[in-house]
Amino acid sequence: MKYKSQQVAYWFFALSMLLLALQIVYGFIMGFAHMGYDGLHDIFPFNTCRAVHTNLLVVWILSGFMGAAYYIIPEEAENELVNVKLAYIQLITLALVGVAAIIGYHFNYWEGRKFLEIPRPLDYLVVLNVLTFLGLILATLYKGKKRTTTSLVLTMGLVFAALLYLPGMIWFDNQTMDSFFRWWVVHLWVEGVWELIMGGILAFLLIKITGVDREVIEKWLYVIVGLTFISGILGTGHHYYYIGVDKTWLIVGGIFSALEPLAFLGMALFAVAMYRKGEKKHPNKTALNWTLGTAIVSFVGAGLLGLAHTLPQVNMYTHGTLVTAMHGHLAFWGAYGMIVFAIISYTMPNMTGRKLFNTNTGMLAFWLSNIGMLGMTVAFGVAGVAQVYLERKVGIEFGLVQKEIQVHFFILVCCATLFTSGITLYIYEFIKYGRPSNEALVD
Amino acid sequence: MLSKSQARTFFLGGTVITFAIFLGLSWNSLSNAVPKQTHEENLTDQVVRGKHLWESNNCMGCHTIFGEGAYYAPELTKVIDRRGEPFVKAVLTSKAPWAPNGRKMVAYGFSENDADDLVAFFKWIGEVDLNGFPPEPDLKQ
Known part of the structure; x- marks a missing residue:
């Protein structure tokens, strides 16, 4: 770490880990409910869990992105962050708005x-918060x-x-x-600008880890x-097939969204090629694993599994079924x-000065979480395909089909347990690193 | 071999062109197709009130309409065709928990008026031209 203000990133990452842990809890409640064990329904109805689960995902990822930006921008711009105190205020307000929203979901x-x-009043606070963040950056x-x-x-x-x-804040009657x-x-977030982030x-990680020339990367x-x-902008059309707009989108959305995997394929090839080309071998193996891992798993989860149901002829049947959940899980994870x-694993040794570069815990966290998530994806996929066939092709009633596919949610929960053990190890190591320290500053 | 400035031109140029096409197509859809396909003339105050109830209770947290939402409870785009109005109203107004095939729904206990608004919303939704969605089960015996 070259700049003292980069330490702000640590607290954003810590918030990220906390919210991820909470997200997983709500995921389990829903997994069990799908299996038929919905004992918590009166306190945590499904729609509450669902909203909490997806919103926590968005907030922990955004908090991670913000932390990444607070670490990367000073280092790339070669300048301390202009106002560290404001960055901490931004962190705390982000956490407060997130918590307020999530508590609200429990009270309808x-x-x-x-x-x-x-809810709308909190939307304005989100806007204010993000403006503060962008101002600082x-x-x-x-x-x-x-x-x-x-x-x-x-x-x-x-x-x-x-x-x-x-655009999400405009009110429409229709x-x-x-x-x-x-x-x-x-x-346009997840298949557009988030990919830019x-x-x-x-790119930052590859420059640091592989030592390949910046210009090439x-x-x-x-x-x-x-x-x-x-591919992604016109690929928005794959959401417009069946919502009451013209058929132009069937063609435009179909063609361009089928090209979307190219960006992810590019990312995977790029990461692997730079790793092979690089002469400098950075000792931080854990960070390397996550860096190559994200490039490859995103290609499979976001690219290939997205392609699997993006054509209108297929999507006609899979739209609004568990097939979407299959793609969603591996795409967001990967x-x-x-x-x-990856950015947490790369920055933690630099911020804290503790060089836990290649630990067994780190390795195990990587493999357990990835194998677990892959298993969950398969379980969702099997449940989804069975649902599509029975409900949309054979015409069996929704509730009866759900009973038929309950068993796949047992497998899902087993794999989720594996995933959770990986995440637990990762968070354990995060805690073991301790707090960032000024002694970790290097010239 | 590709230079960095050529790569940048590819990025900026590609983005501007596809975004322009996207805006053009969107404008065309919203000004021509949507009013026709959604029968905007039937979008009454009652339907809008129904939409508001649909949102303020996060029905999409379990159900889907237009195939959008969560996958815990049935797709409701054609619910009035499928179940009929009295059945839907009974579910909405029921104060006792309702659990078809063992899957529980929150007992909202809506008033008669609110239930009428929601039914009007579902009727309007059911008439939107969705390019063939939801599909007819073609293997049904």
Whole structure:
């Protein structure tokens, strides 16, 4: 760590880990409910758990991105963060808004629009919070000595993510219009600007870990984020097939969303190629695992499993079934969960001065969580395909089909236990690192 | 071999062009297709009140409409066709917990008026032209 203010990142990562742990708890409640064990229904009804589970996901990932930005931007711009105190205030208010929203979900206080459940008054606080964050990042970049491509791509991703939050705040009477603009937020985030953020963080990690020349890495970064936007923006069409808009989107969405895996394939090839090309072998093996892991698993989860049901002919049957949950889990884990884990694993030794580079706990955390998540994905997939066949092809009633597929949720919960043991080990090691220290500063 | 500035041009150019096409197609859909396909003339105050109830109770946290939502409870786009109005109203107004096939729903106990608003919303939803969704089960005997 070269700049003292980079330590702010630690607390964002800590918040991230805390919220992830909570997210998993709600996931288990839903897994058991799907299995038929819904004893907690009166206190934690499914719609509450669902909103909490997805919103915690968004907040812990965003907190991880913010932490990553607070670490990367000073180092890339070669300048201390302009105002550390404000960054801590931003952290605390982010946590408070998140907690307030989640408590509200337990008392039927929400907006009830998938992924954008946060009630309106809190939306304004989110906007204020993100503006503070962006102000700090942009000012640091502006006052810094350098503006590298990596830092610009990362910042661009963060700025666009903030802008794209706004269409989700427009009120429409027409459900179709409502849904149309909801996807401007949700799709253009996860299959657009978040990939920019991921690409920026990945480029930073590859520069540090492989020692390959920055110019080479940043050139390919442009190509990858170019592919992301070219396929991803028009790929939004895959959400417009069956919501009451014209059939143009069946063609446009079908073609462009089928190209979306290219960006992720590019990312995977890029990471592996840079690793092979690099002559410097960084001793931080845990960070290397997560870095290569995120590039590969995101290609499988977001790229291939997305492709599996993105064509309109297939999506006609899979739309609104557990097949979506299958894709969603591995995509978010591979692309955004693992990139946050990668940056945490890379920065922790630098911030704390403890060099837990290649520990058994770290290895085990990586493999257990990945094998667990892969197993969950398969369980969701089998349940989803069975559901599609029985409900949409054979025409058996929803509730009867759900009874038929309960057994797959037993497997899901088993795999989730494996996943959770991996996450527990990761958090254990996070705690073992201790707090960031000024003694870890290097010139 | 590709240079860094060419790569940047590819990124910026590609983004601007696809985003322009996206905005054009969106504008076309929203101004021409949506009013027709959703029968906007039937979008009464009652339907809007129903939509508000749908959202403020996070029905999408278990159910789907237009295939969007969660996968814990049935798809409701064609619920009025499938179950009929009296059945749907009975479920919405019931103060006793309702658990078809053992899967529990929160007992909302809506008032008559609220239930009517929700039914109006479902009727409007059911008439939207969804390009063939939900599909007819073609293997049904």
